[in-house]
Amino acid sequence: MTEEPKKQSRFPKRHYVQLMAAVLYNCNFRGFAEGKIYKGDTKGVCVPGLNCYSCPGAVASCPLGSLQTALVGSRYRIPYYILGTILLFGLFLGRFVCGFLCPFGLIQDLLHKIPVPKIKKSRVTRFLSLFKYVVLFVFVLLIPLWKLAPGFCKYICPAGTFEAGLPLVFKNAFLRTLTGRLFTWKVFLLCVFLLLCIFCFRAFCRFVCPLGAIYSFFQPVAIFGIRVDPDRCTHCNACVAACPMDIKKVRDRECIHCGQCVSSCPEGAIHYGFRDSVIRPERPFQESRRLLLLILRVVLLLTGAALLAAGLFGGGFEDVLNKAIRICHECIGIG
Amino acid sequence: MTGLLLVFILCAAVFTSCGTPAGNDITKAPTSEVSEPTEKPEKFPNRPNADRNTGKKKELAEGDVAPEFSVILLDGTTFRMSDHDEGTVLLNFWATWCGPCVKEMPDLQKLANDGIEGFTVCCLSVSDPITDVKQFCSQSSYSESLFSTAAGTSIGDYYPSDYIPYTLLIKDGVIKKIYVGSRTYQDYRKDVDSVLGK
Numbered sequence: 001m002t003e004e005p006k007k008q009s010r011f012p013k014r015h016y017v018q019l020m021a022a023v024l025y026n027c028n029f030r031g032f033a034e035g036k037i038y039k040g041d042t043k044g045v046c047v048p049g050l051n052c053y054s055c056p057g058a059v060a061s062c063p064l065g066s067l068q069t070a071l072v073g074s075r076y077r078i079p080y081y082i083l084g085t086i087l088l089f090g091l092f093l094g095r096f097v098c099g100f101l102c103p104f105g106l107i108q109d110l111l112h113k114i115p116v117p118k119i120k121k122s123r124v125t126r127f128l129s130l131f132k133y134v135v136l137f138v139f140v141l142l143i144p145l146w147k148l149a150p151g152f153c154k155y156i157c158p159a160g161t162f163e164a165g166l167p168l169v170f171k172n173a174f175l176r177t178l179t180g181r182l183f184t185w186k187v188f189l190l191c192v193f194l195l196l197c198i199f200c201f202r203a204f205c206r207f208v209c210p211l212g213a214i215y216s217f218f219q220p221v222a223i224f225g226i227r228v229d230p231d232r233c234t235h236c237n238a239c240v241a242a243c244p245m246d247i248k249k250v251r252d253r254e255c256i257h258c259g260q261c262v263s264s265c266p267e268g269a270i271h272y273g274f275r276d277s278v279i280r281p282e283r284p285f286q287e288s289r290r291l292l293l294l295i296l297r298v299v300l301l302l303t304g305a306a307l308l309a310a311g312l313f314g315g316g317f318e319d320v321l322n323k324a325i326r327i328c329h330e331c332i333g334i335g
Numbered sequence: 336m337t338g339l340l341l342v343f344i345l346c347a348a349v350f351t352s353c354g355t356p357a358g359n360d361i362t363k364a365p366t367s368e369v370s371e372p373t374e375k376p377e378k379f380p381n382r383p384n385a386d387r388n389t390g391k392k393k394e395l396a397e398g399d400v401a402p403e404f405s406v407i408l409l410d411g412t413t414f415r416m417s418d419h420d421e422g423t424v425l426l427n428f429w430a431t432w433c434g435p436c437v438k439e440m441p442d443l444q445k446l447a448n449d450g451i452e453g454f455t456v457c458c459l460s461v462s463d464p465i466t467d468v469k470q471f472c473s474q475s476s477y478s479e480s481l482f483s484t485a486a487g488t489s490i491g492d493y494y495p496s497d498y499i500p501y502t503l504l505i506k507d508g509v510i511k512k513i514y515v516g517s518r519t520y521q522d523y524r525k526d527v528d529s530v531l532g533k
Contacts, residue, residue: 036497037497069432070432072432072433072434073430073431073432073463073467075470075474076431076463076467076470076471077467147434148434148437148438149434150434154434174515178515178516318462319462322430322461322462323430323432323462326461326496326497326498326499327497327498329435329498329516330434330435334516
C-alpha cells in the first residue's frame with residue numbers, strides 16, 4: 001500500500017500569478033482602444049518575461065526585443081544595461097520566469113487545457129528542445145549583429161504578432177496598407193504555434209523560445225525556485241514522470257518551476273525556496289561544491305550589478321526607452 | 336555549469352563584437368547646436384517653431400506647413416527649414432539601430448548625389464548622439480552634409496511619429512508627402528520629380 005503524499009507548501013495559484021504579471025506588463029488599456037503604444041518613461045524598464053514593447057498595452061520593454069535592437073546598434077554602444085538586467089533576472093529567477101512571469105506562457109498553458117489528445121514528451125521532444133539554442137544563436141545574436149535586423153522579432157516571435165501585430169493592424173487602417181508577405185508569414189507562424197500548443201504542452205517555450213534558452217543557462221545557480229530536499233528524496237523519479245517539460249531531473253535546463261512535481265512527490269521532498277539542492281551527503285566534495293556555487297553567485301551578482309550600473313550611467317535606460325516608444329515594424333511583421 | 340560557461344562565452348562574443356566605449360555615453364555626447372534664426376520676412380507667420388518651442392505640436396499631415404527648426408549638420412553647415420521655403424526637402428528621421436532606416440540610406444545618398452536643382456536631403460537621427468551619427472557616416476562613407484541628430488532638441492516633438500523611418504517630402508515649406516517605413520530610390524525619385532513638375 002502506497003503512503004499518502006505529505007502536505008506540500010505549494011506555490012499559490014500559478015495561473016493567478018501569471019495573469020497578474022500579464023496585466024501588470026500590459027496595463028495601458030487605453031492603448032488597445034486607440035491602437036497606439038504607450039510612451040511613458042517606464043518603457044525604459046525591461047520586464048523578465050517575453051512581452052512585446054510594441055503591444056498597445058505594454059508599459060515596459062521586452063528583454064529579448066531590447067537585446068536584439070541593442071545588438072543592431074552595438075557597434076556604437078555596448079548594451080550594458082540590458083545584459084545586466086538579463087543576467088540579474090537569470091541569477092535570481094532562472095526559468096521561474098517562464099513558469100510564472102511570462103504572458104505568452106500563460107496563453108500556452110490555457111491552450112493546453114483544451115481537452116484533445118496530447119503529444120507526450122519523449123526522447124524526440126527532448127532532442128527538439130535543443131532547437132531553441134539554435135534560434136538563440138542565429139536569430140538573436142547572429143542576425144542582429146550581422147544583418148542589422150532583430151531576427152527573432154522579425155521572422156519568428158509569435159508574442160509580437162499576437163500582442164502587437166494583430167491589435168495594431170486591426171486598429172490602424174494605415175498599417176494595414178503596409179502589411180505584406182512578412183505579416184502573412186508571422187500570422188501563419190502564430191497560428192501554427194497556437195495550434196501546436198493545444199496538443200503539445202508549451203511547444204513554443206520548449207522548442208523555440210530563446211529567452212527560455214538564455215534563462216536555462218542560469219538554472220544551476222538560480223537563487224529562487226524549485227528545490228529538492230536530498231534527505232527526503234528517494235530518487236523514485238515520480239517528479240520527472242509527472243513533469244510536462246522535457247526534464248531529466250528537477251531544476252535542470254528544461255524545468256520551468258511550474259510546480260507539477262511538488263504534488264507528485266510521494267516523499268514531499270520538493271518545494272519552492274532559496275535553499276540549495278546540490279548538497280547530497282552521499283556524493284563527494286559537497287562542501288567544495290557549495291563553496292563554488294556561492295562564489296559563482298557572488299561573481300554573477302557583482303557582474304550583473306556592475307553591468308546595470310554602467311548601463312544606467314551610460315544612458316542605457318534612455319536607449320531602451322527611445323526604441324520602445326516607437327512601433328517596431330519588424331515586431332508586427334511589416335519590416 | 337557548462338551552460339554557465341557558454342553564457343560567459345556568448346557575453347564575451349557580444350562584447351568583443353561591440354564598438355568602442357567612447358560612443359557609449361548618450362547623455363554626455365554633444366547634440367546638434369541650434370543657432371539663432373536670422374531675421375527675415377516670414378512666409379508662414381503662424382508656423383510652429385521647434386527652436387523656440389512655439390506653435391502647436393501636432394501629428395503632421397500632407398498639406399501642413401513644415402515646422403521650423405535648425406540644426407548643425409556634420410559638415411558644420413546649418414540646415415534651417417525656412418531657408419528651403421523656395422525649394423524641396425526630403426526630411427528623413429532615422430536611427431542607427433533601425434534596420435529599415437539603415438537599409439534605405441544608400442538610396443537617400445544616391446538621391447542627394449543626383450544633384451537635382453533646389454532639392455535637399457536631410458537625415459536626422461531621432462535618438463543617437465552626434466558622435467554615433469558621425470561614426471555611422473564615416474563607416475559607410477555617406478556625405479556629412481546630409482546628417483545630423485534631433486536628439487536633445489524639440490524637433491521630435493514637432494515632427495512626432497510612432498514609426499521610423501519617417502520621411503517627409505516638403506516643397507516650398509509645405510508637406511507634400513509623408514512616408515512611413517523604408518522606400519527605394521525609385522519611389523522617392525518618382526515623387527520628387529512629380530512635385531518638381533518634371
